Amino acid sequence: MMQAPLAYRSILLTGAGGFVGRYLVPALRSRMADDATLHFMDRTGSAPVDLLDPIGVHDLIERVRPDLVVHLAAQSSVGQSAGKAADTWRVNVGGTVNLAQAVATVSPECVFAFASSSEVYGAAFNHGTVTEETPPLPMSPYARSKRAAEDALSDILGENNRLILFRPANHSGAGQDTRFVLPAFAKQIACIEAGTIPPVIRVGSLTAERDFLDVHDVVDAYLRVLAAPVMARKTVFNIASGCPVPIGRLLEILLTLTTKGVTVEQDPARMRESEVFRTSIASDAIRNEVAWAPLITLEQTVADVLADCRTHRRKE
Known part of the structure; x- marks a missing residue:
């Protein structure tokens, strides 16, 4: 089905290099009008x-x-945020405040799309499936900074x-940093x-249940919402x-994709039991509003990440 083009003429994206x-950059460009311009905010470009x-x-x-700002830039690692809380708040909250203030002053009709995180629900996961109406109970510096940026x-x-x-669940794909769980496993396989390493994968707890998406499906969700008419002052x-x-x-899927004999060993240093055992997330709002649904299987996402790790390993 042909998707609607984006109506915006001047789009500003932060975090384009993340x-x-x-x-998102090529996906945005494919949906923009010929007379529209995509601008970037970063520290490495020509300006x-x-x-x-x-x-x-x-x-x-x-x-x-x-007339549209898409704000992706963030310190995005939950684990890293625990050791660098001040930096996490400085970027995730301070940077967002600067951007919001400028937009409110200069572009008072602008639509502002913010990539938050399902991590903001935190301890609320322990009470069952969360919806957009569930009061967030963030549990990490990263999650608290994202929630503060929303406010x-x-x-x-x-x-x-x-x-x-936007409050996306965990998402992965080729090119993701190996601080995150799937590429961390895949890199060890590669x-x-x-x-270059013994045939042993060292892991932490494997029992916690998480919702995983492919990055392509998350980008598709963003674009579907951005292409739809925006009526309410705030939507989640x-x-x-x-x-x-x-x-x-x-890990089970990864092990089916290699012919190497691999032993899995739990590393006591990584055995930090999660305070949230299961993250169950309802996404009825976006499914009903713009007919979004994930299309890429977990197996395909895992295979893509492993293929990317193998490619990078050969180049090293």
Whole structure:
């Protein structure tokens, strides 16, 4: 089915060089009108702008006058946030405040789409399936910073700005940082196949159940919402498969994709029991609003990540 084009003429994207951004950029371009322009906010381009520089951010917003901002830039690792809480808050909240203030001042009709996280629900998962109406109970510096950024946007953006909050579940795909669980497993498989490490995969607890999506499905969800008419001042969309699986299932799939004999050993240093055993997420709102549903199987996502790790291993 042909999807609707994006109506926006000036789109500003933060985090274009990140994991999701590298998939979203070509997808956005494929849906933009010929006279539309995609602008980037980063520290490495021809006109570098640091999200933590309020004057630089304001100047960029004034220059490009976006009618859509898609804010992906973040410190996105839950594990890393525990050791670098100040940096996590500085980027995830401080940077968002700078961007929201500039948009409210310069582009009062702009639509602002923010990539938050299902991590904001935190301890609420222990009480059953969460919906967009579930009060968030974040449990990590990362999750608390994302929740605080949501509130900052709600407070700072103007009355005529429209705010879209995306709360995606765990998502993976080729190119994801090996700090995350699936590429961490896949990299070990690739190294074992290359003979650079012994045939032993070291893991933490494998019993916790998580909702996993493919990054392509998350990007598709973003685009479907962005192409739809925006009416409410604030909308929240969970993005999830609705089918949590044990983390060990990722490893089971990986082991079917290698011919190497591999031993799995639990590493006491990684055996931190999760305070949330199961993350069950309802995503009825986005399914009903824009007819989104995930299309890519977990098996395909795992295979893609392993293939990417093998490619990188051969290049090393």
